[in-house]
Amino acid sequence: YSSEYGYSNKVLVYDFATAIMTIVKTSGSLVQGTYGHTSVYDIGRRIIYVYGGYQSSSNYQHTDQLYQYDPFAEKWFILQSSGSAQYLHSAAMMNGLMLVFGGNTHNETEFDKQCFASDFLIYDRDCNKWHTLNLDYSM
DSSP states (O other): OBTTTBSOOOEEEEETTTTEEEEEOOEESOOOOEESOEEEEETTTTEEEEEOOEEOSTTOOBOOOEEEEETTTTEEEEOOOOSOOOBSOEEEEETTEEEEEOOBOSOOOSGGGOOBOOOEEEEETTTTEEEEEOOOOOO
C-alpha cells in the first residue's frame, strides 16, 4: 500500500548501491494488494510470508489470506487461510512457525469502533496448517 498510489500487488526492490527502486515481474498465483498486513522472512527457506491485511477487493474487507513469496524465483503462492481475518496485527517467524498476535478483527473504519483482538495464531510452515493459542486472561 502506498499513500500516493493506493493498493498495489506489485513487488518493489530497492537497490541500496544505486538508490533505485524497481518493480519485479512476478509469476505464480495472483495476489491482491493489501494494507495493514504483516510480512515475515523465513531465513531457513528464504521465503517471505505475507498475512492478513485490508484487501483491495471491490468491497474492501480484511482478510485471513496467507501468501508465500519466493524472492529468488520471483513467484507467488497462495497458502492455507487462517480462518481469522485481521489487520494491523504483529507477526514474527521462529523455528518454522509464524506467530501472529492482535490486530483488528472488525471492518469498521471509525477509530472509536475498532476492536483490537488478543488472538494468537500460529502458522506451521512444515504442515501448512494454522493453530489458535487460547490465552486465559482471568485473574
